[in-house]
Amino acid sequence: xxxxxxxxxxxxxxxxxxxxxxxxxxxxxxxxxxxxxxxxxxxxxxxxxxxxxxxxxxxxxxxxxxxxxxxxxxxxxxxxxxxxxxxxxxxxxxxxxxxxxxxxxxxxxxxxxxxxxxxxxxxxxxxxxxxxxxxxxxxxxxxxxxxxxxxxxxxxxxxxxxxxxxxxxxxxxxxxxxxxxxxxxxxxxxxxxxxxxxxxxxxxxxxxxxxxxxxxxxxxxxxxxxxxxxxxxxxxxxxxxxxxxxxxxxxxxxxxxxxxxxxxxxxxxxxxxxxxxxxxxxxxxxxxxxxxxxxxxxxxxxxxxxxxxxxxxxxxxxxxxxxxxxxxxxxxxxxxxxxxxxxxxxxxxxxxxxxxxxxxxxxxxxxxxxxxxxxxxxxxxxxxxxxxxxxxxxxxxxxxxxxxxxxxxxxxxxxxxxxxxxxxxxxxxxxxxxxxxxxxxxxxxxxxxxxxxxxxxxxxxxxxxxxxxxxxxxxxxxxxxxxxxxxxxxxxxxxxxxxxxxxxxxxxxxxxxxxxxxxxxxxxxxxxxxxxxxxxxxxxxxxxxxxxxxxxxxxxxxxxxxxxxxxxxxxxxxxxxxx
Numbered sequence: 276x277x278x279x280x281x282x283x284x285x286x287x288x289x290x291x292x293x294x295x296x297x298x299x300x301x302x303x304x305x306x307x308x309x310x311x312x313x314x315x316x317x318x319x320x321x322x323x324x325x326x327x328x329x330x331x332x333x334x335x336x337x338x339x340x341x342x343x344x345x346x347x348x349x350x351x352x353x354x355x356x357x358x359x360x361x362x363x364x365x366x367x368x369x370x371x372x373x374x375x376x377x378x379x380x381x382x383x384x385x386x387x388x389x390x391x392x393x394x395x396x397x398x399x400x401x402x403x404x405x406x407x408x409x410x411x412x413x414x415x416x417x418x419x420x421x422x423x424x425x426x427x428x429x430x431x432x433x434x435x436x437x438x439x440x441x442x443x444x445x446x447x448x449x450x451x452x453x454x455x456x457x458x459x460x461x462x463x464x465x466x467x468x469x470x471x472x473x474x475x476x477x478x479x480x481x482x483x484x485x486x487x488x489x490x491x492x493x494x495x496x497x498x499x500x501x502x503x504x505x506x507x508x509x510x511x512x513x514x515x516x517x518x519x520x521x522x523x524x525x526x527x528x529x530x531x532x533x534x535x536x537x538x539x540x541x542x543x544x545x546x547x548x549x550x551x552x553x554x555x556x557x558x559x560x561x562x563x564x565x566x567x568x569x570x571x572x573x574x575x576x577x578x579x580x581x582x583x584x585x586x587x588x589x590x591x592x593x594x595x596x597x598x599x600x601x602x603x604x605x606x607x608x609x610x611x612x613x614x615x616x617x618x619x620x621x622x623x624x625x626x627x628x629x630x631x632x633x634x635x636x637x638x639x640x641x642x643x644x645x646x647x648x649x650x651x652x653x654x655x656x657x658x659x660x661x662x663x664x665x666x667x668x669x670x671x672x673x674x675x676x677x678x679x680x681x682x683x684x685x686x687x688x689x690x691x692x693x694x695x696x697x698x699x700x701x702x703x704x705x706x707x708x709x710x711x712x713x714x715x716x717x718x719x720x721x722x723x724x725x726x727x728x729x730x731x732x733x734x735x736x737x738x739x740x741x742x743x744x745x746x747x748x749x750x751x752x753x754x755x756x757x758x759x760x761x762x763x764x765x766x767x768x769x770x771x772x773x774x775x776x777x778x779x780x781x782x783x784x785x786x787x788x789x790x791x792x793x794x795x796x797x798x799x800x801x802x803x804x805x806x807x808x809x810x811x812x813x814x815x816x817x818x819x820x821x822x823x824x825x826x827x828x829x830x831x832x833x834x835x836x837x838x839x840x841x842x843x844x845x846x847x848x849x850x851x852x853x854x
Contacts, residue, residue: 288330383415404665407448475600570594655835660685683853707747717774723761
């Protein structure tokens with residue numbers, strides 16, 4: 276590690292340590308700042324073993340300051356980050372901070388820019404939730420731009436375009452414009468030609484490893500001083516498909532001695548032999564890299580504010596070189612940390628989910644075990660609940676954890692009043708299997724309310740004449756009593772439930788357990804859950820509901836009805852929503 280790099284690490288560490296200490300009003304910790312430090316500066320990662328020793332004295336120095344000194348020092352080093360912290364402290368009514376300089380624009384125009392290589396996982400929903408919310412707050416505009424100019428490495432999935440638009444609709448937003456970058460290749464060529472004429476780009480045929488060695492040592496490749504006419508001619512040959520993949524690239528001329536090697540003469544166009552899956556773009560072989568395409572489109576489409584991951588800070592810096600050549604103003608930028616989601620065993624990764632589906636381990640993108648937007652929707656979770664949970668995360672530069680319980684709580688508030696109650700008895704080893712008993716000596720049916728808070732909705736009639744089933748774990752010992760919810764108190768006698776006629780004091784004062792139950796000949800139901808499918812028996816009234824309605828299976832949780840069978844020999848299907 277040379278002195279220049281050590282100084283950069285020290286400076287970045289001080290900023291992150293101050294942020295950590297000021298935000299939490301406590302001493303900074305080396306471990307707590309390592310993640311943000313590496314995320315913001317990928318070039319530090321290869322020195323991961325040495326960095327703790329470099330930053331430990333910095334953290335110790337920050338911890339020796341009092342609260343006011345820390346805040347003053349952070350104001351010197353990173354005033355924008357201090358302002359962000361303060362806006363978070365003051366903005367309890369608005370979890371999202373105000374957009375910077377919003378009043379300087381006639382219209383706030385923001386974008387989501389998905390790569391359509393698959394439907395969205397839950398993490399993708401954050402961008403649409405936040406951009407859509409800002410659109411509403413500022414009466415602005417929302418662009419959905421599909422950044423689909425990589426036909427090979429992140430190959431577009433033709434079904435994903437509509438799936439992503441469906442996800443945005445599910446979240447409650449409608450884009451003002453929908454743009455496919457792969458429809459705009461001629462525009463990118465036009466600006467590449469102009470960039471060449473302005474002296475901002477050159478064609479390069481150096482092998483990748485050779486150029487990387489030169490770049491890392493701050494040395495120009497032999498093609499860098501090529502004249503514009505030659506570069507233009509070779510770029511036209513790229514456009515005409517006369518080179519093979521890896522044979523020629525167009526580079527943006529930046530600063531070959533820049534202190535950050537990632538910013539030195541980056542690739543703007545490369546050759547790709549694999550045809551694009553969209554028929555409208557399948558003839559192109561010369562494709563723009565994302566930094567060039569996205570940066571150009573942000574300007575041409577009038578984007579005023581960009582939100583992107585903290586790990587993409589170099590993208591803004593690379594694009595700034597292009598903007599400088601064209602004398603353009605760069606949009607306002609908000610960087611945020613990644614979102615991590617609990618409760619799933621499946622990685623939050625489009626490629627990983629696609630692989631599990633291809634291997635048959637998941638039934639599809641809407642499998643309840645998949646951490647996807649399609650899965651949430653099929654489970655009966657409303658988009659509004661997801662949006663509310665996402666905006667509560669704010670726009671911190673730190674990585675944030677999304678607890679699924681926050682989405683469930685939001686959704687419960689939205690659906691509880693409208694969800695009728697129903698009984699479903701699970702036939703699974705985890706719950707002791709199904710146990711059938713005859714009921715003797717009591718009424719012919721139980722009559723629990725459709726909803727305990729709304730008696731005016733009426734009651735369900737659940738017959739017991741053909742016997743009832745309960746979960747094995749709920750079965751009391753012989754001679755003990757149990758309260759069949761909505762029916763009454765029974766005693767477990769031999770192989771039957773004998774009605775006792777005891778009043779509710781048996782529950783309130785004597786500790787008799789209340790359990791759910793179903794008629795032995797009730798409809799068969801398969802409940803699809805995050806832990807796998809569970810079959811069982813439900814009450815007869817379930818047959819009167821329509822698919823897509825949500826009920827609450829008492830003592831289990833909410834469920835969205837997916838398939839409701841009229842035939843008693845056909846299994847209905849429901850998706851577990853949440854407790």
